[in-house]
Amino acid sequence: xxxxxxxxxxxxxxxxxxxxxxxxxxxxxxxxxxxxxxxxxxxxxxxxxxxxxxxxxxxxxxxxxxxxxxxxxxxxxxxxxxxxxxxxxxxxxxxxxxxxxxxxxxxxxxxxxxxxxxxxxxxxxxxxxxxxxxxxxxxxxxxxxxxxxxxxxxxxxxxxxxxxxxxxxxxxxxxxxxxxxxxxxxxxxxxxxxxxxxxxxxxxxxxxxxxxxxxxxxxxxxxxxxxxxxxxxxxxxxxxxxxxxxxxxxxxxxxxxxxxxxxxxxxxxxxxxxxxxxxxxxxxxxxxxxxxxxxxxxxxxxxxxxxxxxxxxxxxxxxxxxxxxxxxxxxxxxxxxxxxxxxxxxxxxxxxxxxxxxxxxxxxxxxxxxxxxxxxxxxxxxxxxxxxxxxxxxxxxxxxxxxxxxxxxxxxxxxxxxxxxxxxxxxxxxxxxxxxxxxxxxxxxxxxxxxxxxxxxxxxxxxxxxxxxxxxxxxxxxxxxxxxxxxxxxxxxxxxxxxxxxxxxxxxxxxxxxxxxxxxxxxxxxxxxxxxxxxxxxxxxxxxxxxxxxxxxxxxxxxxxxxxxxxxxxx
Ligand code: DGT
Ligand code: CA
Ligand code: CA
Ligand code: ZN
Numbered sequence: 007x008x009x010x011x012x013x014x015x016x017x018x019x020x021x022x023x024x025x026x027x028x029x030x031x032x033x034x035x036x037x038x039x040x041x042x043x044x045x046x047x048x049x050x051x052x053x054x055x056x057x058x059x060x061x062x063x064x065x066x067x068x069x070x071x072x073x074x075x076x077x078x079x080x081x082x083x084x085x086x087x088x089x090x091x092x093x094x095x096x097x098x099x100x101x102x103x104x105x106x107x108x109x110x111x112x113x114x115x116x117x118x119x120x121x122x123x124x125x126x127x128x129x130x131x132x133x134x135x136x137x138x139x140x141x142x143x144x145x146x147x148x149x150x151x152x153x154x155x156x157x158x159x160x161x162x163x164x165x166x167x168x169x170x171x172x173x174x175x176x177x178x179x180x181x182x183x184x185x186x187x188x189x190x191x192x193x194x195x196x197x198x199x200x201x202x203x204x205x206x207x208x209x210x211x212x213x214x215x216x217x218x219x220x221x222x223x224x225x226x227x228x229x230x231x232x233x234x235x236x237x238x239x240x241x242x243x244x245x246x247x248x249x250x251x252x253x254x255x256x257x258x259x260x261x262x263x264x265x266x267x268x269x270x271x272x273x274x275x276x277x278x279x280x281x282x283x284x285x286x287x288x289x290x291x292x293x294x295x296x297x298x299x300x301x302x303x304x305x306x307x308x309x310x311x312x313x314x315x316x317x318x319x320x321x322x323x324x325x326x327x328x329x330x331x332x333x334x335x336x337x338x339x340x341x342x343x344x345x346x347x348x349x350x351x352x353x354x355x356x357x358x359x360x361x362x363x364x365x366x367x368x369x370x371x372x373x374x375x376x377x378x379x380x381x382x383x384x385x386x387x388x389x390x391x392x393x394x395x396x397x398x399x400x401x402x403x404x405x406x407x408x409x410x411x412x413x414x415x416x417x418x419x420x421x422x423x424x425x426x427x428x429x430x431x432x433x434x435x436x437x438x439x440x441x442x443x444x445x446x447x448x449x450x451x452x453x454x455x456x457x458x459x460x461x462x463x464x465x466x467x468x469x470x471x472x473x474x475x476x477x478x479x480x481x482x483x484x485x486x487x488x489x490x491x492x493x494x495x496x497x498x499x500x501x502x503x504x505x506x507x508x509x510x511x512x513x514x515x516x517x518x519x520x521x522x523x524x525x526x527x528x529x530x531x532x533x534x535x536x537x538x539x540x541x542x543x544x545x546x547x548x549x550x551x552x553x554x555x556x557x558x559x560x561x562x563x564x565x566x567x568x569x570x571x572x573x574x575x576x577x
Contacts, residue, residue, distance in 0.1 A: 010051045011170060012225065012243055013077055014044045015098070016086055017070070022097040023089040025108040026115060034108070039065035046356065048540045052078055081225075081242065096122040103152035104483055105145065113138060127153050155484060162200035163245050164480060166510035166547060171243070172204060175223060179249070182219045184211030186254065191264035195316045197550035199480055199513050203238075203246040205264050213251035220249045256288045258302040263287035269321035270314075277309050277325075285309075317553040336553040337532075339546055341565040344373035344412070346440050347419065347473060347505065347533035348542075352397065353378035354386035356538040359400070365539040367410050373568050375440045376401065377417030382429040383446050391434045394418060398437055413568055415439040419473055424448055426462025428469075435468035439575055442505065442533075444473035445486070453487035460488060461496045470575055471531050472497065474507040474514040482511070490519055494526045501577050503529035503563050506555075508548025509541070520555025529574075531563040 021037035024030055043065040044051060054060055055078055060071035073083045093115070099122065100111050114120035117138055118129045126149065129135055135146040172190060180188045185208060189195070192205035210216045217237045221229045230246070231238040238248045252260035263271060264287065278285040283292055289299030290308055298304035303313045311328050315336060318324040327333040349355030350362055357365075359376055366374040378397070379388035389397065401416045417440035421429045428435070428443060435441050443463045451459065464472060475493070476485035497504065504523045507514045512535070515523065523530060532548040534541055552562065559565045566574065 009078065009225070010044055010047055011167060013051055013074055014041045015243065016077055016083055017041050017044070017073070019098050020073075020083065020086050020089065022101055022108050022111070023086070023093050023095075026093055026095065026097065026112040027089070028112060036065070036067075036070065040070045046538055046540060094121055099123055099156065100126065102156050102482065103149060104155070105148050105152060110141075113141075123153055123157065155481065158481075162202055162481070163243075164200055164510055165194070165198060165550070167243075168194060168201050168204060168245060171225075171241070171245070175247075176206075178223065179206065179208060179216060179219060182210070182215050185216060186210065187257070189261055191261055192266060195265045196267065196319055197317050197554060199510075199516075199551070203248060206247060206249040207257070207260055207264055208249060208251050209254050209257045210251050216249070216251055220247075252287075254300060255296070256299045258305055259285075259289040259299040260287050261302045262305045265316050265319060267320050270319040270324070273321055273325050274305075274309065277311075281309065283308075315553065317550065318556070320554075334556050334558045337549060337557050337559045337562050337565065339549045341559045341562065342532065342545060342549070343567065344371045344375070344415075344564050344571075345534050345536070345542065345545065346375040346415070346417065346471065346531050346564055347377050347442055347507070348375065348536045349378050349419075350376060352393070353383070353388055354537060359404070361539055362536070362542075363404070363410050363412075363414060365542050367412055369542055369545075371412050373413040373415055373564075373571065375415035375417040377419045377440065377442055379446075380418055380420045380429050382421045382423065388421065388429075389418065391431055394430065394434055395437070417442060419444050420469075421446055422459060422463040424459070426459040428463060428466055432466070432468060435466070438468070439572075440470050441468050442471040442473045443469050445477055449477055449483075449486045451487070453489055456487055457489040457492055460493050464493070464496045464500055464502045467500070467577070469500070469502055471503050471505050471533075473505045473533075474512050474535070475504055476514050476516070476519070478514055478516075479511050480513065485514075485516075490522065494523055494528060497528055498526055501574075503531045506530050506532045506548055506552055506557075508532055508534050508544040508546075508551070510544060510547045513547065513551045515555070517551065517555040520552065520557055524555075524557060524561045529563045530557055530561050533564070 017037045018041045021034045025034040043063050054063065055075055060066055060074055077083050095111065095115050097111060100106055114126065118134055120126045120129050130146050130150050135141050135149060136143045176188050176190065179185060187209045189207050190204055191207050193201045194204050208216050213235060217232060220237050221232055221239055225241045226239045227242045228240045230240060236248065236250050240246045275285045278290060283290055283297060290297045290305050298308045306313045314324050314328055324333065345366060348362055350359045351357060363374060379386040381388045381390040398416050401414050405414050416438045418430065418438055419442045422443050422445045423429055463469065476488060478485040504515060506520060520530065532552055534544040536542045536544065
């Protein structure tokens with residue numbers, strides 16, 4: 007699905023520019039609808055275009071399909087180029103600031119000449135934004151905070167976004183004549199939440215052919231470096247990629263070095279030195295003699311260590327653990343037996359319950375919990391008690407239908423109200439199999455208030471899980487202020503598990519907090535929180551994050567067999 011994201015991005019920019027120009031409101035809405043469709047397409051848009059079926063995609067008519075075809079042929083859309091020339095505003099960056107949308111961008115541009123982050127920051131710091139109609143001091147402060155958040159994530163790409171383009175590229179390089187292996191090292195291999203750039207390592211007989219193929223990939227914007235063993239490019243999506251050709255006899259050493267992290271490597275080099283050896287990207291040497299280099303495992307072994315999985319290579323204690331033989335046996339995707347958090351079209355999901363169940367069954371789940379939002383989340387069409395009771399009956403019927411082998415668990419993602427109480431009565435909660443509670447409102451509560459609020463919610467004896475415990479959206483919204491230590495204590499006392507929300511924008515809890523949670527013997531539920539069928543595949547991102555948090559199979563609630571899970575849920 008190499009180009010889906012690129013095209014969605016181009017159409018989104020088009021929508022923003024049209025809206026800022028303010029002439030064709032209808033067109034902006036149409037482009038936005040197309041963006042939503044393409045984002046959830048689940049198929050390579052180029053393949054759809056090749057079949058001449060673009061217009062069968064909901065929200066894509068003649069005009070937009072023509073623009074998409076033009077983009078696929080030439081890498082740009084003429085109208086977008088014209089609008090960019092007319093309106094010199096960095097709309098995509100500005101739009102990514104929390105609380106700033108097209109209307110605000112238009113206002114800021116027309117009134118204050120704001121065109122990018124720098125001019126926006128200056129206007130905010132000079133107090134000019136607060137003076138604009140409908141803005142105020144609070145918005146101004148929020149914008150300043152938002153600029154920091156966006157800047158910190160600006161030159162990084164979400165792992166999931168990188169992954170959606172990278173495999174096609176890897177395959178293309180792999181297919182070049184004389185290429186033996188291609189591995190992507192760096193933060194990508196360590197499965198960080200975001201990646202700065204991608205580090206391709208290639209073992210090839212003819213480096214020149216590889217460099218040529220890499221620098222002429224069809225989504226390359228600029229070639230930044232082109233040398234005999236290293237090439238660096240920037241893609242149209244602004245993702246940067248390095249490629250190095252490494253001799254076969256050094257490939258393992260190169261892989262170890264370029265996987266990082268820097269801090270992990272510094273520790274390894276220290277160990278090498280203390281053994282009278284020298285470690286660099288070409289190999290492990292005793293004087294001039296190569297001790298290990300071809301295989302990564304051999305580097306670790308020659309240093310008296312077992313191989314360490316890349317997700318742990320952050321110098322967070324992994325080297326001592328491997329020395330002491332206490333490195334944990336990390337959870338794998340295969341260990342997962344079900345999913346305990348998902349949505350349907352009864353709240354803000356896109357698919358029917360049957361469609362979600364079919365998709366879960368395809369993924370060979372043993373159990374699957376449907377957990378739509380509850381009533382106070384009105385924008386998500388949350389359920390009240392009456393609708394929940396109907397849902398419970400519906401699931402009973404579905405379970406006895408024999409249509410699905412897996413157990414369908416009755417759940418809800420219940421809103422934690424301002425005072426920590428829940429928005430569904432206890433007698434209905436008691437009839438659910440899995441009660442997840444989440445904060446979706448008043449996310450700016452003080453640390454004290456938020457901590458008490460969540461603790462109060464976890465004291466309710468029907469609660470099983472705390473959903474996305476810190477509420478963050480990577481690069482968009484910071485974790486809310488909360489003191490997790492007392493939260494974990496209350497959870498422990500009441501046998502409540504913590505969710506690791508696998509949505510690649512959330513990955514909440516983060517690795518440090520995951521480790522803190524299991525150190526207190528809490529269970530972790532790795533849940534997709536899928537709002538549509540395709541999002542059931544988010545589970546893999548949850549697993550990456552779990553591994554980065556040192557989580558083992560026995561720490562995870564949804565690795566349990568159904569019977570054991572049901573026993574646990576009964577408390
Ligand atoms: P990123 O790209 O910011 O997400 O993070 P990384 O870890 O991929 O960093 P990157 O791309 O700058 O470099 C890839 C790896 O190469 C890094 O994890 C470790 C290794 N490396 C790079 N520069 C140095 C260095 O100065 N010293 C050492 N020991 N290793 C380095
Ligand atoms: Ca990198
Ligand atoms: Ca790099
Ligand atoms: Zn939620």
